[in-house]
Amino acid sequence: xxxxxxxxxxxLWLAILVxxxxxxxxxxxxxxxxxxxxxxxxxxxxxxxxxxERFQAFVAPLRxxxxxxxxxxxxxxxxxxxxxxxxxxxxxxxxxxxxxxxxPRVVHPEPPSAFTSHGKRIDAAALxxxxxxxxxxxxxxxxxxxxxxYYQNCFFCHGDALxxxxxxxxxxxxxxxxFRDVGTISMLQESFVYWRVATGGPGxxxxxxxxxxxxxxxxxxxxxxxxxxxxxxxxxGSGSTPRTWEEEVKHDKH
Amino acid sequence: MTQATTPSxxxxxxxxxxxxVKISLxxxxxxxxxxxxxxxxxxxDYRSLFGFSNRTAVWIVAELHLMFAAFVLGVPIFAFxxxxxxxxxxxxxxxDLAREFTKLLAMAxxxxxxxxxxxxVLFIVLYPKLTGYLSGLFKPTWLLYIVLIFGExxxxxxxxxxxxLLQGARKKWHLLLGLLVNLWGTALLFVADxxxxxxxxxxxxxxxxxxxxxxxxxNNHTWMPINIHRLLANVAFGGAIVAAYAAVRxxxxxxxxxxxxxxxxxxxxxxIAIAAFIPLPFAGYWLGREIYQFSxxxxxxxxxxxxxxxxxxxxxxIGGLFLASNFYLWLGMGRIPGGERYNKFQIGMMIVLTVGxxxxxxxxxxxxxxxxxAAMGGxxxxxxxxxxxxxxxxxxxxxMILTTFFSFMLYRRGNRIPTVSWATTGxxxxxxxxxxxxxxxxxxxxxxxxxxxxxxxxFSVYQVSAVLAAMAVFVAIDIPLLKGAKEIGAxxxxxxxxxxxYALFFLAVSFTWLMGLMGxxxxxxxxxxxxxxxxxxxxxxxxxxxxxxxxxxxxVIVVIFFLLVSAxxxxxxxxxxxxxxRPVGGGDGSSAADAASMSLAAASLGRPxxxxxxxxxxxx
Numbered sequence: 001x002x003x004x005x006x007x008x009x010x011x012l013w014l015a016i017l018v019x020x021x022x023x024x025x026x027x028x029x030x031x032x033x034x035x036x037x038x039x040x041x042x043x044x045x046x047x048x049x050x051x052x053e054r055f056q057a058f059v060a061p062l063r064x065x066x067x068x069x070x071x072x073x074x075x076x077x078x079x080x081x082x083x084x085x086x087x088x089x090x091x092x093x094x095x096x097x098x099x100x101x102x103x104p105r106v107v108h109p110e111p112p113s114a115f116t117s118h119g120k121r122i123d124a125a126a127l128x129x130x131x132x133x134x135x136x137x138x139x140x141x142x143x144x145x146x147x148x149x150y151y152q153n154c155f156f157c158h159g160d161a162l163x164x165x166x167x168x169x170x171x172x173x174x175x176x177x178x179f180r181d182v183g184t185i186s187m188l189q190e191s192f193v194y195w196r197v198a199t200g201g202p203g204x205x206x207x208x209x210x211x212x213x214x215x216x217x218x219x220x221x222x223x224x225x226x227x228x229x230x231x232x233x234x235x236x237g238s239g240s241t242p243r244t245w246e247e248e249v250k251h252d253k254h
Numbered sequence: 255m256t257q258a259t260t261p262s263x264x265x266x267x268x269x270x271x272x273x274x275v276k277i278s279l280x281x282x283x284x285x286x287x288x289x290x291x292x293x294x295x296x297x298x299d300y301r302s303l304f305g306f307s308n309r310t311a312v313w314i315v316a317e318l319h320l321m322f323a324a325f326v327l328g329v330p331i332f333a334f335x336x337x338x339x340x341x342x343x344x345x346x347x348x349x350d351l352a353r354e355f356t357k358l359l360a361m362a363x364x365x366x367x368x369x370x371x372x373x374x375v376l377f378i379v380l381y382p383k384l385t386g387y388l389s390g391l392f393k394p395t396w397l398l399y400i401v402l403i404f405g406e407x408x409x410x411x412x413x414x415x416x417x418x419l420l421q422g423a424r425k426k427w428h429l430l431l432g433l434l435v436n437l438w439g440t441a442l443l444f445v446a447d448x449x450x451x452x453x454x455x456x457x458x459x460x461x462x463x464x465x466x467x468x469x470x471x472x473n474n475h476t477w478m479p480i481n482i483h484r485l486l487a488n489v490a491f492g493g494a495i496v497a498a499y500a501a502v503r504x505x506x507x508x509x510x511x512x513x514x515x516x517x518x519x520x521x522x523x524x525x526i527a528i529a530a531f532i533p534l535p536f537a538g539y540w541l542g543r544e545i546y547q548f549s550x551x552x553x554x555x556x557x558x559x560x561x562x563x564x565x566x567x568x569x570x571x572i573g574g575l576f577l578a579s580n581f582y583l584w585l586g587m588g589r590i591p592g593g594e595r596y597n598k599f600q601i602g603m604m605i606v607l608t609v610g611x612x613x614x615x616x617x618x619x620x621x622x623x624x625x626x627x628a629a630m631g632g633x634x635x636x637x638x639x640x641x642x643x644x645x646x647x648x649x650x651x652x653x654m655i656l657t658t659f660f661s662f663m664l665y666r667r668g669n670r671i672p673t674v675s676w677a678t679t680g681x682x683x684x685x686x687x688x689x690x691x692x693x694x695x696x697x698x699x700x701x702x703x704x705x706x707x708x709x710x711x712x713f714s715v716y717q718v719s720a721v722l723a724a725m726a727v728f729v730a731i732d733i734p735l736l737k738g739a740k741e742i743g744a745x746x747x748x749x750x751x752x753x754x755x756y757a758l759f760f761l762a763v764s765f766t767w768l769m770g771l772m773g774x775x776x777x778x779x780x781x782x783x784x785x786x787x788x789x790x791x792x793x794x795x796x797x798x799x800x801x802x803x804x805x806x807x808x809x810v811i812v813v814i815f816f817l818l819v820s821a822x823x824x825x826x827x828x829x830x831x832x833x834x835x836r837p838v839g840g841g842d843g844s845s846a847a848d849a850a851s852m853s854l855a856a857a858s859l860g861r862p863x864x865x866x867x868x869x870x871x872x873x874x
């Protein structure tokens with residue numbers, strides 16, 4: 001088995017490449033494929049080189065080619081194939097494309113320490129949802145009202161299932177946030193979500209620009225209370241909970 | 255600092271006195287230069303350095319100072335551990351190893367002090383207003399710092415100069431000195447961390463930034479997590495530098511004896527580096543959690559905002575460290591008779607390591623073309639996005655840690671066959687411990703996608719605890735299991751492929767790069783604040799630079815550091831006498847692993863004696 005190390009490694013490498021290309025849906029972006037294939041190659045090479053017997057078996061076919069012991073046809077194939085492959089790779093990277101250039105985006109925009117909402121200066125660190133009350137009946141009532149507000153205002157972009165797939169969603173690039181995704185609102189405190197809703201796209205920070213967001217400045221259209229109610233609903237409706245810090249309640253240092 | 259014969263007590267005191275004079279002169283010169291420049295230069299809040307960015311100047315000098323400080327704090331910890339191991343196992347080569355590295359400290363201390371003095375002058379001259387505020391706020395800690403510097407210098411020099419004097423029955427006093435060096439060094443680290451952490455997470459001041467409570471300012475949110483994180487990192491760093499030094503010497507070795515010696519030295523260095531490295535992610539996680547708790551804005555900047563991509567670079571480096579350390583251990587198994595019995599586990603371990611690496615390196619926000627984004631429906635992939643969050647990454651890193659630990663344990667067992675009656679049962683319990691930990695890690699990893707963030711964070715504690723518990727159970731069984739074990743053969747030190755040495759060198763470079771990169775993130779997330787949320791940076795350099803620019807500066811610092819360290823090593827070893835081969839007893843890696851794990855984990859003693867190995871006397 002060990003004597004076939006080179007060929008097993010080659011087949012494994014190709015199988016990973018084909019598997020990632022064909023089995024992952026929607027297709028994996030090239031940048032991620034590059035990372036995955038680089039690491040897979042590294043893993044295979046490290047495994048091969050970590051044992052002298054395997055390593056010698058791995059390099060034996062290469063040696064036979066580069067030391068001119070392999071059949072002429074194989075030598076020609078390898079010696080011509082390597083520059084051709086590199087050339088093909090160079091062509092793929094530099095060939096003109098009609099595709100729009102990529103726009104790197106950070107995961108979450110950075111919230112400011114303070115911002116203005118409804119004419120008031122708000123300290124983001126101290127901001128809490130005043131409607132997230134302990135009384136279950138009241139909380140349910142606020143959430144139900146939030147649901148109405150959501151369907152009157154947010155539903156068209158963020159969708160019925162709160163998955164960022166509303167009727168207008170595909171008109172935007174990028175599409176609206178998917179609240180059911182574990183990487184969106186469940187990662188964030190409600191104060192962050194309030195800031196994003198109240199100040200919308202124009203309120204995004206200058207850091208990591210350009211930002212593309214069609215989010216309206218909702219403080220111009222909704223009251224403070226309505227925004228908080230809508231926030232209660234998007235958490236409830238998407239089955240997620242806001243990020244909290246238990247310790248903050250117990251011993252706040254700052 | 256080299257010595258050919260055993261020095262007398264007088265010589266020890268004289269050498270120490272010289273060290274104190276040297277540091278006194280440096281501090282005096284720093285004070286005079288800073289005072290002179292401050293009085294000559296026109297008053298300003300900020301100054302530039304001959305047109306060079308004040309921020310970059312301070313950055314480079316501060317990072318180099320920190321790296322050398324890590325070196326001079328890490329190496330004594332390494333030396334102290336190996337010295338204890340030498341006493342416990344009665345193997346002289348450990349004592350020689352500790353001595354050889356302590357020898358390097360004098361020059362490294364001098365360089366650290368010079369860099370520290372330059373940094374202080376730069377602070378006072380380039381950032382006079384901020385430095386004035388901080389020094390006023392933390393005056394008592396500055397005084398304490400100076401006292402600690404003198405204490406550290408005195409004890410460290412005594413530690414070196416009395417090495418040969420305090421042998422035999424007097425060895426305990428030398429160990430006490432070693433302990434004091436490390437206590438003093440740790441205290442220095444803790445004091446320096448006060449200033450840096452206050453700038454990140456200020457506390458103990460009122461709305462006008464006046465001091466209300468010095469203790470609150472010291473004991474701010476991030477102080478203790480950074481203390482612990484840096485302390486562990488220093489041990490890992492010290493071990494990695496030792497291993498890299500040994501690797502270079504191995505590659506240049508002219509004889510089999512030399513190769514054997516430096517092969518063994520590289521193994522001990524890497525063992526201590528990896529042992530300290532394994533709990534490091536846990537300490538880092540604690541620090542990250544404290545940052546989030548102090549300020550969500552800062553936390554989001556760090557993990558999800560403009561600094562998020564640097565964590566992919568971090569994942570690449572740490573993933574590379576895991577691969578390199580396993581690679582080194584597996585290659586090392588080739589020189590252990592009987593080690594081939596465990597080759598069958600390598601394929602499974604490599605799959606876990608590679609898949610873990612892939613998950614860890616998966617970005618949450620993917621770089622994609624317009625067509626790719628349209629296909630994904632945004633910048634997040636609906637499936638791969640699941641790997642981009644901490645739930646997946648925590649699971650991956652815990653499994654990688656567990657796998658690396660398993661590699662270590664197999665290496666340790668390489669040439670031994672347990673002879674105790676309960677050997678089979680013991681091995682089954684060990685296997686179950688590993689399997690249970692893996693199940694807990696994976697189970698909580700999956701479950702954490704379905705719970706609120708605060709619960710999810712709690713799950714990471716269970717994952718870490720499961721891994722640590724499995725390690726503790728495994729080691730607790732392994733020590734009695736291998737007591738009196740049958741030995742298949744002696745380790746053939748020196749008979750390891752040269753490529754293993756490049757893995758050791760990679761460890762040291764990666765550790766250093768990581769320090770620079772993580773240091774930049776930690777400092778950079780303050781963005782346009784000197785003291786976060788309190789004192790704004792109003793200089794022209796108060797912007798977050800591109801990742802490309804920042805990482806180039808970090809890389810340049812790493813190159814400078816290695817050039818300087820190489821100079822230190824070259825000068826320290828320049829007058830080394832040719833080594834005299836001298837065989838000693840007890841020379842296999844199993845006892846090295848035993849002994850090091852004993853001193854690190856306070857486990858029972860490794861077996862003294864053993865067989866094989868070659869040793870040469872280091873002459874200073």
